[in-house]
Amino acid sequence: MSRRVRCPIASTLDIVGDRWSLLIVRDILRGHHRFSDLRETVEGIPSSILSDRLKVLEREGIVARRPYSDRPPRSAYTLTGKGHALGVVVGALSSWGERYGEHDLSIVDNACGHGVSLVYHCETCNRAAPRNRVRLVES
Amino acid sequence: MSRRVRCPIASTLDIVGDRWSLLIVRDILRGHHRFSDLRETVEGIPSSILSDRLKVLEREGIVARRPYSDRPPRSAYTLTGKGHALGVVVGALSSWGERYGEHDLSIVDNACGHGVSLVYHCETCNRAAPRNRVRLVES
DNA sequence: AGGGGTAAGTTCAATTTCTGGACTGACCCC
DNA sequence: GGGGTCAGTCCAGAAATTGAACTTACCCCT
Known part of the structure; x- marks a missing residue:
């Protein structure tokens, strides 16, 4: 997989832009940490792909492999x-x-139990930035 | 491409979880609307793939094709x-x-010019939900 | 009227990647 | 010693991707 480095979106997709990687991340986030666990929870993933993706994700510094035996x-x-x-x-x-x-499945705030959405936020001004006001620009 | 419908993440990835689709979306967002335009801006995409993906994205109701001639x-x-x-x-x-x-490249708020980040937000409580407090749950 | 250029694709053979299933090795428990 | 689990590897067939060439339908220029 060759790298398209100019754009942060393209370079991110070069790492995790396939059918499986983000599902593996999803399931590790959900608390599944073992190979056999992931093979069951990541819907229908072949073990050869799981093995391969975990190696790539480890090489990219996204997952850490910790031997427990x-x-x-x-x-x-x-x-x-x-x-x-x-x-x-x-x-x-x-x-x-x-x-x-x-x-x-939905994403909820554990504190109140309500579903949450994702919004853009400007840290400097400490306020929300409406979707239609954000732009992708060269810096 | 078979569909994994149970999970919103998996089903989304079934539609746009490939190396190119989201780059096409990125560039249409940036104002590139024509085939030749996209072929140039989506880094190195083969025209056969561009043609194919645009058809899929149209079928999925993500892009609309409007003939201008x-x-x-x-x-x-x-x-x-x-x-x-x-x-x-x-x-x-x-x-x-x-x-x-x-x-x-970075995402900025057009109003203030500052870079923005994405944060979870609970509409009901009208407050931010910190990353470590959100969970993926069955509804 | 002919030549060159552009836009929007299509076609195709070669290569790469993915898939599913079988298989392996190192244990553990009974 | 038999059966089960865990963490993968191996492999052949299927499917997707790639790059390049080709096509159709114009337009502009001279």
Whole structure:
């Protein structure tokens, strides 16, 4: 997979822009850390692909492999900070899917239990930026 | 491409979870509406793939094809509301790419010019929901 | 009227990637 | 010693992708 580095969107898609990687991230976020666990929860993923993607995600610093047994060799997969940050991408995909399809999963705020949406926010001004006011610009 | 409908994330990825679709959305968002335009701006996309993806995105109600000339046949591609909503996904990919790589594009609020980030927001309580407080739950 | 250029695709063979299933090795428990 | 689990690997067939060439239908210029 060759890299298209100029654009942060393209370069991100070069890493996780396939049918499976973000589902693996989703399930590690949901607390599934073992290979067999992920093979079951990531809908229909072949174990060869799971093995391959975990290696790529580890190489990219998105997941960390932590052996929890030497003999036999067993690993648990967790998200690094970089990997955890992909939660927003997963959240955005989920929001869109919830809005435009019928499903049985949603993202909620644990504190109030209500569904949440994703909005743009300007840290400097400390206010929301409406969707139609944001632009993609060269810096 | 078979469909994994249970989960909104999986079903969204079934539609736009490939190397090109979201780049096409990105560029239509940036104001590129014609086939030849997209072929140039979507980094290195083969025209056969562009043609194919535009058909899929049209079938999914994400882009609308509007002929602007009959003879010779010429079309412009625009985003539907559903397609425009994918801007948040593109924004999330961009934020992540900006944070974890070096690039020359960023998302800014047109009003103040500052870079913006994506945050979860509970409409009901009208307050932000911190990342670590949101969960993916069955509804 | 002929030549060159552009826009929007289509076609195709070669390559790459994905898929599903079988298989392996190293254990553990009974 | 038999059966089960876990974490993968291996492989052949199927499917998707790639790059390049080609097509159709104009327009402009001279």
